[in-house]
Amino acid sequence: MRVLVPPGSLTLGGTIELDEEESHHLAVRRAHSDELVELLDGAGGVARGKARLRGRVWIVEVDAVELRPPLAPLTIAVGAGDRDHFGWLVEKAAELGVTTVVPLETERTQAVATRLRDRHVPKLRWAALQAIKQSGSAWAPAIEAPGTLERFLARAAGGARLLADVGGDDPPVRLDEGPAVVLIGPEGGFTNDERSLIDSAGYAAIALGRFTLRFETAAVAAAAAVAIARGRSAHG
CATH class of the missing domain: 3.40.1280.10 (SPOUT methyltransferase, trefoil knot domain)
Known part of the structure; x- marks a missing residue:
């Protein structure tokens, strides 16, 4: 399952609070607590972590981060x-x-x-x-x-x-x-x-x-x- 986050927000060991749209996406997909998700920032950053529900908002605890090389122009x-x-x-x-x-x-x-x-x-x-x-x-x-x-x-x-x-x-x-x-x-x-x-x-x-x-x-x-x-x- 993938979610979008702002560019530059991915930090190893950090916690990201998903915006309303991405939280809704996880809810619609019936995500469960501690489910592994992939995070994309659209600027080469890719991360993985566990999603947890906090109230009505999902957070992700990031445990792996990768910066992928740019695509050929x-x-x-x-x-x-x-x-x-x-x-x-x-x-x-x-x-x-x-x-x-x-x-x-x-x-x-x-x-x-x-x-x-x-x-x-x-x-x-x-x-x-x-x-x-x-x-x-x-x-x-x-x-x-x-x-x-x-x-x-x-x-x-x-x-x-x-x-x-x-x-x-x-x-x-x-x-x-x-x-x-x-x-x-x-x-x-x-x-x-x-x-x-x-x-x-x-x-x-x-x-x-x-x-x-x-x-x-x-x-x-x-x-x-x-x-x-x-x-x-x-x-x-």
């Missing part, structure tokens, strides 16, 4: 379309080891009435944490506030730079653990002017399948393709 930058679809994307990205999710404001996202906005980002960050509680990953992805494509491309980006495009080449067979960035357009894709900016920034087009994918499906396919390519490199 993988940024998925996606046109900030429908916020509910984006929420699903964030959950799957967390499960697949994406380290950063960047919602992009593009010409075509401006016309989406239900598009992701700044005020929705806290909910996405919560969703990312819930996803690692399910998957067991020690690291939650960073979820950035929506920003323009131009601002994103202006960043210094090393490593692999890939653009999801149904007309592109096959995804790389192997990738090392260095930084990787995958750009994914909104519904309708990037405009010609945006595509020119992307091409000038050195992004290589890759096809994630034979057909045009929704942005959230493309993000999952891209994360899986990178994970598989890195796995091949790691195993020779």
Whole structure:
């Protein structure tokens, strides 16, 4: 059974009082006193300890702590379309080891009435944490506030730079653990002017399948393709 705690709160021999949400989680799961639980702080910290009920709040006495190494950097930058679809994307990205999710404001996202906005980002960050509680990953992805494509491309980006495009080449067979960035357009894709900016920034087009994918499906396919390519490199 896993619970979430604030980053940096895990100390060997310490006692952590779980917040209301995590206490409720243990109650719903019918946890019993002295049950062993795993604690995740979303920033690499993993601990184990015994849970005990104190009044209506659960506490955990920590008897083992581990700081796991960071994941290989993988940024998925996606046109900030429908916020509910984006929420699903964030959950799957967390499960697949994406380290950063960047919602992009593009010409075509401006016309989406239900598009992701700044005020929705806290909910996405919560969703990312819930996803690692399910998957067991020690690291939650960073979820950035929506920003323009131009601002994103202006960043210094090393490593692999890939653009999801149904007309592109096959995804790389192997990738090392260095930084990787995958750009994914909104519904309708990037405009010609945006595509020119992307091409000038050195992004290589890759096809994630034979057909045009929704942005959230493309993000999952891209994360899986990178994970598989890195796995091949790691195993020779």
